[in-house]
Amino acid sequence: MKPLNNKPKQHHNELLSASKLILAGLLLLLGLSLPAQHVTSNSCTENCHKRTVKKDILHGPTATDCTICHEPNGKAHPVEDVSAFTFFAEGAELCYSCHTEIAEQFSLKYVHKPAKNGECSECHEVHSSNDPKLVFTQAPDLCFFCHSDFDDNRATATSVHTASYTGEACLQCHSPHASTQRRLLVGNNRELCLSCHNKIIKKEDGALLANIEKHLSESTHEHRALGKTCTGCHSPHISELELLLKEAFTLGNYVEGIEDNFALCFQCHDTDLLNVETTTIGTEFRQGDRNLHYVHVNKVKGRNCTNCHDVHAANNSKLIAETVKFGRWDMPLNYIENDNGGTCATGCHKEQHYARE
Ligand code: HEC
Ligand code: HEC
Ligand code: HEC
Ligand code: HEC
Ligand code: HEC
Ligand code: HEC
Ligand code: HEC
Ligand code: HEC
Ligand code: HEC
Incomplete structure (x- = not known):
C-alpha cells in the first residue's frame, strides 16, 4: 500500500x-x-x-x-x-x-x-x-x-x-x-457491529464465529461491559492480540491463573477475586470465606473464566453459561443459584454446592 x-x-x-x-x-x-x-x-x-x-x-x-x-x-x-x-x-x-x-x-x-x-x-x-x-x-x-x-x-x-x-x-x-x-461513526457503535454479526460468520481459515446478535437477544442477562459499544473490549481494526481484543485475555479451557492473563477483565473487575485465598468481600463465589475463584483459577493449570462465564451474555445471573466449549463437546454446567450460593453439576465434577454462610 x-x-x-x-x-x-x-x-x-x-x-x-x-x-x-x-x-x-x-x-x-x-x-x-x-x-x-x-x-x-x-x-x-x-x-x-x-x-x-x-x-x-x-x-x-x-x-x-x-x-x-x-x-x-x-x-x-x-x-x-x-x-x-x-x-x-x-x-x-x-x-x-x-x-x-x-x-x-x-x-x-x-x-x-x-x-x-x-x-x-x-x-x-x-x-x-x-x-x-x-x-x-x-x-x-x-x-x-x-x-x-x-x-x-x-x-x-x-x-x-x-x-x-x-x-x-x-x-x-x-x-x-x-x-x-x-469518532465520525455513521451509526451507533454497537448496532454497526451487530449489523454484520447477526449471523454465523465463516472466516477464511474455515473457523466459525458465533451469531452474537442472536445470542444477545436470546439471553436474559447481558454483560454490562457491553452497554452501547463492543469496542470496550474489541478493536474494530487490528490488534496485537487474538480476536481483536484490546487487552490480554488468554483463550482456551486451561490457563495459568495469573492477573496478566486476564488483564482485559481486570480493567474493570477487582483482582481480589483471583488473588486472595480467603475473603468475605472479594467475591460471592465462595464457601464460607474460602474463595472458590482462587480454588478454580489461581494455579498453573487454572480454569479459564470462560469455563464458567459467557463474556457477552447468558441466561443465568452472574453470566454463568449454560454450556461451555470443551473441544467438540458443548459441556453443560447445570448452574442453579440460590440466595446463599449455588450448585453446579458439570463435566468437570459431580454436583457441588457452595454456601457463603
Ligand atoms: C471549483 C473551483 C475551481 C475551478 C472551477 C478550477 N479550479 Fe483550479 N484550483 C482550485 C483549487 C481549490 C486549487 C488549489 C488546490 C490545492 O490546494 O491543492 C486550484 C489550483 C489550481 C492550480 C495550481 C496548481 C495545482 O493544481 O495545484 C492551477 C494551475 C489551476 N488550479 C488551474 C485551473 C484551471 C486551468 C481551471 C479550469 C480548467 C481550474 N483551475 C478550475 C479550484 C478550482
Ligand atoms: C488529510 C489527512 C487525512 C485523511 C486523508 C484522512 N484523515 Fe482522518 N483524521 C485526520 C486528522 C488530522 C485527524 C485528527 C487526529 C487527532 O486529532 O488526533 C483525523 C481523525 C479521524 C478520526 C477520529 C475522529 C475523532 O473524533 O476522534 C476518524 C474516525 C478518521 N479520521 C477517519 C478517517 C477515514 C475513514 C478516512 C478516509 C475516508 C480518513 N480519516 C482520512 C486526517 C486525515
Ligand atoms: C462554481 C460551483 C462549484 C464550486 C465552487 C465547487 N463545486 Fe463541486 N460541483 C459543482 C457541480 C455543478 C458539480 C456536479 C454536480 C452533480 O453532478 O450533481 C460538482 C460536483 C462535486 C463533487 C462530486 C459530487 C458527486 O456526487 O459525484 C464533489 C466531491 C465536489 N463537487 C467537491 C467540491 C469541492 C471539494 C469544492 C471546493 C474545492 C467544490 N466542489 C467547489 C459545482 C461546484
Ligand atoms: C478525508 C477525506 C475527505 C475530506 C477532507 C473531504 N471529503 Fe468530501 N468526500 C470524501 C469521500 C470519501 C466522499 C464519498 C463519500 C461516499 O461515497 O459515501 C466524499 C463526498 C463528497 C461530496 C459528494 C456528496 C456526498 O456527500 O457524497 C461532496 C460535495 C464533498 N465530498 C465535498 C467536500 C467538501 C466541501 C469538503 C471540505 C469541507 C470535503 N468534501 C472534505 C472524502 C473527503
Ligand atoms: C466496523 C466498523 C469500523 C470500520 C469498518 C472502521 N472503523 Fe474506525 N472506528 C470504529 C469504531 C467503533 C471506532 C471507535 C473505537 C473506540 O471508541 O474505541 C473507530 C475509531 C477510529 C479512529 C479513531 C482512533 C482510534 O483508533 O480509535 C480512527 C482514526 C479510525 N477509526 C479510522 C479508521 C480507518 C482508517 C478505517 C479503514 C481502514 C476504519 N476506521 C474502519 C469502527 C470502524
Ligand atoms: C461489514 C460487516 C462487519 C461489521 C460492520 C463488523 N464485522 Fe466483525 N467481522 C466481520 C467478518 C466478515 C469477520 C470475519 C473475517 C474478518 O476477520 O473480518 C469478522 C470478525 C470479527 C471478529 C473475530 C476476529 C478474529 O480474529 O477472528 C470480531 C471479534 C469482530 N468481528 C468484532 C466486530 C466488532 C466489535 C464490530 C463493530 C465495531 C464488528 N465486528 C463489525 C464482519 C463485520
Ligand atoms: C467484556 C469484553 C467484551 C465485550 C464488551 C465484547 N466482547 Fe466479544 N469477546 C470477548 C472475549 C473475551 C471473547 C473470547 C471469548 C471466548 O474465548 O469464549 C470474545 C469473542 C467474540 C467473538 C468471537 C466469537 C467466536 O465464536 O469465537 C466475536 C465475533 C465477538 N466477540 C463480537 C463481539 C461483539 C459484536 C460485541 C458487542 C455486541 C462484543 N464482542 C463485545 C470480549 C468482549
Ligand atoms: C469495560 C469494563 C468491563 C470489562 C472489560 C469487563 N467487565 Fe465484567 N462487568 C462490568 C460491569 C460494569 C458489570 C456489572 C457489575 C454490576 O452490576 O455490579 C460486569 C459484570 C460481570 C459479571 C457478572 C457479575 C454480576 O454482578 O452480574 C461477570 C461474571 C463478569 N463481569 C465477568 C467479566 C469477565 C470474565 C471479563 C473479561 C473477559 C469482564 N467481565 C470484563 C464491566 C466490565
Ligand atoms: C469454576 C467456575 C468459575 C470460573 C472459572 C470463574 N468464575 Fe467468576 N463466578 C463464578 C460463579 C459461580 C459466580 C457467582 C457467585 C455468586 O454470586 O454466587 C462468579 C461470579 C463472578 C463475578 C461477580 C463478582 C463476584 O466475584 O462474585 C465476577 C466479576 C467474576 N465471576 C469474574 C470472573 C473472572 C474474571 C474469572 C476469570 C479470572 C472468573 N470469574 C472465573 C464461577 C466462576
Whole structure:
C-alpha cells in the first residue's frame, strides 16, 4: 500500500507547477503573455493546463469556466505567475458557495479535522479525477494517506478485522466529513457491529464465529461491559492480540491463573477475586470465606473464566453459561443459584454446592 509520501496529489501538483514554470518561461522568451482578464476554460486548458482536465471525471465548473473559482485580479498571466489569480473565497467557503447542501453536514457536532481546517482538496481533486466523488483514490487507501498506521501494522498484527479493509472499507462505519456520533461513526457503535454479526460468520481459515446478535437477544442477562459499544473490549481494526481484543485475555479451557492473563477483565473487575485465598468481600463465589475463584483459577493449570462465564451474555445471573466449549463437546454446567450460593453439576465434577454462610 502507498505510504503518506506517495500521495498522488503531490505528484500531480509538482508536475503541474513544473510544466507551468516551463511554459511560463517559454512564453516569456517569446515575449508573449495572456491577458488575465480574458482567461476562459478553453484558453487555459488548450494552451497550458491540459492536465487539469485530463482525468475521466470532470468537476462540473472546471468543464466550462476556470475563473468561477480563480478570479483574475488584473495582473498579467503567466508572466507574473500564480498571483495573477485569487480565489474568490478561501478553503471550504469556496466549495460551500456552490455546494450549499453540504455546508450543513459540516456543522454537525463532530467534524473530521481536515474538513474542519477547510482542507477539502486533501481528499478531493478539484479539477478532474479518475474516481467517483472526485476523490484521489478510494477508501481505505484514501484514509491511509494520513492514517498510515492503520495500514503499516496490518502485516504483523495478530488479528485483522478484514471486513474493515474490504468493500466500502472504512466508509462502512465512518463518515469522511462529519457526524452526530463520536469518532465520525455513521451509526451507533454497537448496532454497526451487530449489523454484520447477526449471523454465523465463516472466516477464511474455515473457523466459525458465533451469531452474537442472536445470542444477545436470546439471553436474559447481558454483560454490562457491553452497554452501547463492543469496542470496550474489541478493536474494530487490528490488534496485537487474538480476536481483536484490546487487552490480554488468554483463550482456551486451561490457563495459568495469573492477573496478566486476564488483564482485559481486570480493567474493570477487582483482582481480589483471583488473588486472595480467603475473603468475605472479594467475591460471592465462595464457601464460607474460602474463595472458590482462587480454588478454580489461581494455579498453573487454572480454569479459564470462560469455563464458567459467557463474556457477552447468558441466561443465568452472574453470566454463568449454560454450556461451555470443551473441544467438540458443548459441556453443560447445570448452574442453579440460590440466595446463599449455588450448585453446579458439570463435566468437570459431580454436583457441588457452595454456601457463603
Ligand atoms: C471549483 C473551483 C475551481 C475551478 C472551477 C478550477 N479550479 Fe483550479 N484550483 C482550485 C483549487 C481549490 C486549487 C488549489 C488546490 C490545492 O490546494 O491543492 C486550484 C489550483 C489550481 C492550480 C495550481 C496548481 C495545482 O493544481 O495545484 C492551477 C494551475 C489551476 N488550479 C488551474 C485551473 C484551471 C486551468 C481551471 C479550469 C480548467 C481550474 N483551475 C478550475 C479550484 C478550482
Ligand atoms: C462554481 C460551483 C462549484 C464550486 C465552487 C465547487 N463545486 Fe463541486 N460541483 C459543482 C457541480 C455543478 C458539480 C456536479 C454536480 C452533480 O453532478 O450533481 C460538482 C460536483 C462535486 C463533487 C462530486 C459530487 C458527486 O456526487 O459525484 C464533489 C466531491 C465536489 N463537487 C467537491 C467540491 C469541492 C471539494 C469544492 C471546493 C474545492 C467544490 N466542489 C467547489 C459545482 C461546484
Ligand atoms: C478525508 C477525506 C475527505 C475530506 C477532507 C473531504 N471529503 Fe468530501 N468526500 C470524501 C469521500 C470519501 C466522499 C464519498 C463519500 C461516499 O461515497 O459515501 C466524499 C463526498 C463528497 C461530496 C459528494 C456528496 C456526498 O456527500 O457524497 C461532496 C460535495 C464533498 N465530498 C465535498 C467536500 C467538501 C466541501 C469538503 C471540505 C469541507 C470535503 N468534501 C472534505 C472524502 C473527503
Ligand atoms: C488529510 C489527512 C487525512 C485523511 C486523508 C484522512 N484523515 Fe482522518 N483524521 C485526520 C486528522 C488530522 C485527524 C485528527 C487526529 C487527532 O486529532 O488526533 C483525523 C481523525 C479521524 C478520526 C477520529 C475522529 C475523532 O473524533 O476522534 C476518524 C474516525 C478518521 N479520521 C477517519 C478517517 C477515514 C475513514 C478516512 C478516509 C475516508 C480518513 N480519516 C482520512 C486526517 C486525515
Ligand atoms: C466496523 C466498523 C469500523 C470500520 C469498518 C472502521 N472503523 Fe474506525 N472506528 C470504529 C469504531 C467503533 C471506532 C471507535 C473505537 C473506540 O471508541 O474505541 C473507530 C475509531 C477510529 C479512529 C479513531 C482512533 C482510534 O483508533 O480509535 C480512527 C482514526 C479510525 N477509526 C479510522 C479508521 C480507518 C482508517 C478505517 C479503514 C481502514 C476504519 N476506521 C474502519 C469502527 C470502524
Ligand atoms: C461489514 C460487516 C462487519 C461489521 C460492520 C463488523 N464485522 Fe466483525 N467481522 C466481520 C467478518 C466478515 C469477520 C470475519 C473475517 C474478518 O476477520 O473480518 C469478522 C470478525 C470479527 C471478529 C473475530 C476476529 C478474529 O480474529 O477472528 C470480531 C471479534 C469482530 N468481528 C468484532 C466486530 C466488532 C466489535 C464490530 C463493530 C465495531 C464488528 N465486528 C463489525 C464482519 C463485520
Ligand atoms: C467484556 C469484553 C467484551 C465485550 C464488551 C465484547 N466482547 Fe466479544 N469477546 C470477548 C472475549 C473475551 C471473547 C473470547 C471469548 C471466548 O474465548 O469464549 C470474545 C469473542 C467474540 C467473538 C468471537 C466469537 C467466536 O465464536 O469465537 C466475536 C465475533 C465477538 N466477540 C463480537 C463481539 C461483539 C459484536 C460485541 C458487542 C455486541 C462484543 N464482542 C463485545 C470480549 C468482549
Ligand atoms: C469495560 C469494563 C468491563 C470489562 C472489560 C469487563 N467487565 Fe465484567 N462487568 C462490568 C460491569 C460494569 C458489570 C456489572 C457489575 C454490576 O452490576 O455490579 C460486569 C459484570 C460481570 C459479571 C457478572 C457479575 C454480576 O454482578 O452480574 C461477570 C461474571 C463478569 N463481569 C465477568 C467479566 C469477565 C470474565 C471479563 C473479561 C473477559 C469482564 N467481565 C470484563 C464491566 C466490565
Ligand atoms: C469454576 C467456575 C468459575 C470460573 C472459572 C470463574 N468464575 Fe467468576 N463466578 C463464578 C460463579 C459461580 C459466580 C457467582 C457467585 C455468586 O454470586 O454466587 C462468579 C461470579 C463472578 C463475578 C461477580 C463478582 C463476584 O466475584 O462474585 C465476577 C466479576 C467474576 N465471576 C469474574 C470472573 C473472572 C474474571 C474469572 C476469570 C479470572 C472468573 N470469574 C472465573 C464461577 C466462576
